[in-house]
Amino acid sequence: MDFSKIYREEILEHYKEPLNFGTLEDFDMTSRQFNPFCGDEIVIFVTFQNDKISDIRFQGKGCAISVAAASMLTEHAKGRSKEELTKFTEDDMLSLIGIDVSETRKKCVFLALGVLKDCLVQNAKF
Amino acid sequence: MKNHKKDFPIFQNNPDLIYLDSAATSQKPRVVLDAINEYYTSYNANIKRGIYPIAEKATAKVEEVRKKVAQFINAKSKDEIIFVRNATEAINLVAYSLASTSASWRISRGDTIATTIMEHHSNFVPWQQLAIQKNADFLVLDIDQNFKFQISNFKYQIKNAKILAITHVSNVLGTINPLKKMINDLRTVNADLIILVDAAQSVPHMSVDVQDLDCDFLVFSGHKMMAATGIGVLYGKKTLLSKMQPFLYGGEMIREVTIQNTSFAKLPHKFEAGTPDIAGIVSLGAAIEYLNSTGIENVLKHEIMLIKYALEQLKNMQELTIYGSTNARKRGGVISFNLKGIHPHDVAQILGEMEICIRAGHHCAMPLHNRLGIPASARISFYIYNEEQDIDKFVNGLQKVQKMFR
Ligand SMILES: Cc1ncc(COP(=O)(O)O)c(C=O)c1O
Numbered sequence: 292m293d294f295s296k297i298y299r300e301e302i303l304e305h306y307k308e309p310l311n312f313g314t315l316e317d318f319d320m321t322s323r324q325f326n327p328f329c330g331d332e333i334v335i336f337v338t339f340q341n342d343k344i345s346d347i348r349f350q351g352k353g354c355a356i357s358v359a360a361a362s363m364l365t366e367h368a369k370g371r372s373k374e375e376l377t378k379f380t381e382d383d384m385l386s387l388i389g390i391d392v393s394e395t396r397k398k399c400v401f402l403a404l405g406v407l408k409d410c411l412v413q414n415a416k417f
Numbered sequence: 418m419k420n421h422k423k424d425f426p427i428f429q430n431n432p433d434l435i436y437l438d439s440a441a442t443s444q445k446p447r448v449v450l451d452a453i454n455e456y457y458t459s460y461n462a463n464i465k466r467g468i469y470p471i472a473e474k475a476t477a478k479v480e481e482v483r484k485k486v487a488q489f490i491n492a493k494s495k496d497e498i499i500f501v502r503n504a505t506e507a508i509n510l511v512a513y514s515l516a517s518t519s520a521s522w523r524i525s526r527g528d529t530i531a532t533t534i535m536e537h538h539s540n541f542v543p544w545q546q547l548a549i550q551k552n553a554d555f556l557v558l559d560i561d562q563n564f565k566f567q568i569s570n571f572k573y574q575i576k577n578a579k580i581l582a583i584t585h586v587s588n589v590l591g592t593i594n595p596l597k598k599m600i601n602d603l604r605t606v607n608a609d610l611i612i613l614v615d616a617a618q619s620v621p622h623m624s625v626d627v628q629d630l631d632c633d634f635l636v637f638s639g640h641k642m643m644a645a646t647g648i649g650v651l652y653g654k655k656t657l658l659s660k661m662q663p664f665l666y667g668g669e670m671i672r673e674v675t676i677q678n679t680s681f682a683k684l685p686h687k688f689e690a691g692t693p694d695i696a697g698i699v700s701l702g703a704a705i706e707y708l709n710s711t712g713i714e715n716v717l718k719h720e721i722m723l724i725k726y727a728l729e730q731l732k733n734m735q736e737l738t739i740y741g742s743t744n745a746r747k748r749g750g751v752i753s754f755n756l757k758g759i760h761p762h763d764v765a766q767i768l769g770e771m772e773i774c775i776r777a778g779h780h781c782a783m784p785l786h787n788r789l790g791i792p793a794s795a796r797i798s799f800y801i802y803n804e805e806q807d808i809d810k811f812v813n814g815l816q817k818v819q820k821m822f823r
Contacts (some may be wrong), residue, residue: 295770298763298821307822328778329762330792352792354760355822396766 297390298355305359310366313348322409326402328395331357335365335406343372349406354399360388361403373411379404421711421802426450428802435773435807440588440618440751440780440798442640445700449643452703453696463692465669475695482702483685489705490616490635491626492652496684499651499658500693504617505539507636507651508582510664510688511613512543515580516551518662522579522611524551529578531556533566534788535587538781540615544582557784558583564592564741568602575603580611585619589782589796590741591724591748593619600631611657617641618749621708621800623717627652639697643800644704648697651688658684665690716801720750723799723808727752730812736819740789750799753780756815759822761795767821768814775811 318336325332331353338346347365351358367387368376384404385392392400422428424446427436436444462472464479480495487495501507515524524530530548532541534557548555556574558566564587568575575581581603586593596614603610613634619625620635621642627635634657639648653661663670663681667690672680681687708716725745731737736757742748756764765777776796779786786792797811 295767295821297770298767303821327783329760330779330786331760354762356763396762399762 297392297396299390302355302359302388302390305362306355309349309358309362311348311362311369312350314350315346315348318348320410320413322406322413324402324406324409326353326357326398328398329354329357331399331402333357333361333403333406335361335403335410337368337407337410339373342374343370344368344376345370349403353402356388356390356392356396356399357402360384360400361406363387364403364407368407376407377411420804421446422804424448424707425802431772433772435771435810437797437799437803437807437811438774438776439621439641439800439803440796441776442646443621443643443800444802445643445645446704446707448707449645449700449703453645453700456696456699464695478702479693479695479698482698482705485702485705486650489709490620490652491628493628494655497652497655497658499653499685499688500698501649501651501688502647502694503638503640503649504615504636505638505649507634507649508540508613508615509543510651511634511636511653512547513664514661515611516547518660522609524553524579526552528553529556529574530554531558531571531575531578531581533558533583534560535564535590535592535785536582536584536782537588537615537617538783539617540582540584540613541784544580553579559788560592564590566594566599568599568606572606575610576607578607578610580613582613582615584615584617585625586616586622586749586751587741587782587785588618588751589753589780589785589794591751591753592741593623593747593749596630596632604631618751621716622713622720622750624713633657639701639704642701642704643707644701645694645697647694648701650701655684658688663687663690667691669693711801719801720799721745723803723805724748724750724752726805727797727799727808727811730808734812734815734819737815740791740794751796752798753794753796755791755794756819756822759818761793763822764795764815764818767818768811771810771814771817773811773814 315336319339321336323334333351335349349361425444427444460471460474462475464476483495483498486498530544530553532544611633614632616635616637620637633654635652640646670690672682738755740753761777778793
């Protein structure tokens with residue numbers, strides 16, 4: 292279906308078969324966020340090695356946009372350093388997902404990003 | 418029924434628009450827009466204060482609309498009609514006023530305030546908060562598996578309740594509560610119970626008679642019945658309103674002000690502080706005229722026809738769940754549903770790209786969605802300008818959505 296600007300093939304593929312979907316038995320950090328507007332929920336688990344994300348998984352339920360965003364973000368985060376990811380902005384997230392979303396749907400794009408950031412900050416405390 | 422679409426300029430400006438979200442707000446017919454324009458271009462003046470002709474005309478117009486509203490819902494007197502911003506403000510007016518009035522029905526610690534699980538947040542949160550403030554018990558009537566209330570199940574608790582706030586038609590399930598019988602039953606259990614009816618989803622679509630219902634208060638919003646946004650109505654029995662403390666203080670609502678004290682104006686002005694939305698009131702008058710000329714019973718008939726048709730079309734769809742009764746005669750013009758494996762926001766967004774406007778989310782009814790065990794749903798709702806063709810295009814759109822996600 293090519294009429295949709297948002298639901299491109301790539302987004303739908305990530306939704307139908309998300310990358311890094313699942314949990315980690317031994318994780319260093321986890322965080323969960325809920326978007327009451329949609330009822331979407333994303334949980335992320337990460338392990339670190341030398342300050343770099345060595346493994347990452349996410350779980351949750353939500354709309355195609357929030358799941359695709361989580362799938363793409365977790366893939367992007369793998370192997371990257373905390374410092375690099377701390378600098379990763381909402382604008383970077385929009386370029387990563389590569390679609391032009393409306394104000395209301397931005398919350399869906401940013402849900403996983405918020406959870407990942409939380410994992411980084413929490414870890415900084417240790 | 419005649420084709421109403423042509424009376425609505427929005428459909429001329431957007432010829433492919435399929436508007437299925439009238440439960441959120443309705444479109445406006447040209448006569449309503451013209452009436453607003455006429456007010457601003459030929460007799461714009463503040464009401465009550467001016468002693469010149471256009472001010473007299475504006476004042477007379479507002480009172481004429483008040484009378485029209487009173488007749489439309491069969492209130493005993495036009496003094497029982499209070500203009501507010503919307504249904505939400507009307508409910509808050511009652512809640513705040515009951516909280517501060519020193520009468521036997523003042524809410525205090527240990528009293529019971531009741532509402533229901535199917536309420537819109539605007540008829541839920543004000544009562545919940547009032548209960549918290551006053552240390553009162555907050556009773557939430559639950560629905561049975563047929564999405565109905567069994568008053569007999571709550572008899573004991575209702576006996577002690579001071580107020581019950583209940584919707585006439587659910588904006589999610591479409592359930593039409595049989596209020597006349599319910600109110601009658603409730604009054605035999607508890608003669609002092611104050612009953613507020615949220616008629617935001619009923620007054621625009623069906624004949625509502627406040628005397629026949631025997632409710633104490635009834636609220637609705639103009640924007641859902643083809644009037645402008647910013648105008649709503651509170652109906653209240655005179656016996657109660659006259660004893661209640663004003664909600665907002667200021668100009669227009671006073672009789673005499675001295676440094677020490679203020680005496681308040683008579684009903685309904687006691688509850689109308691400040692300059693009202695005069696253009697909004699004018700628009701409400703025009704909308705009621707439009708509804709009267711169509712015949713409110715024809716509006717309902719048309720919607721029952723559409724609901725029946727829509728339920729039939731949707732019945733054949735795979736992996737689609739409808740919430741609420743499947744009997745078209747027992748429900749308002751609202752159908753909430755979910756497609757398996759597809760988030761309602763995705764459904765609404767993709768349909769939106771096809772110029773099909775539907776609503777997705779919790780529809781300001783989170784407690785009900787929790788009760789149904791779902792985070793969100795998609796919803797279509799109808800009004801007099803909708804046609805079977807709109808439903809065909811919608812169903813076709815849904816099939817496309819399913820194909821995309823397969
Ligand atoms: C049943 C019900 N009650 C109250 C409201 C609130 O109406 P308003 O936002 O106009 O105050 C709505 C509107 O969605 C509604 O559907």
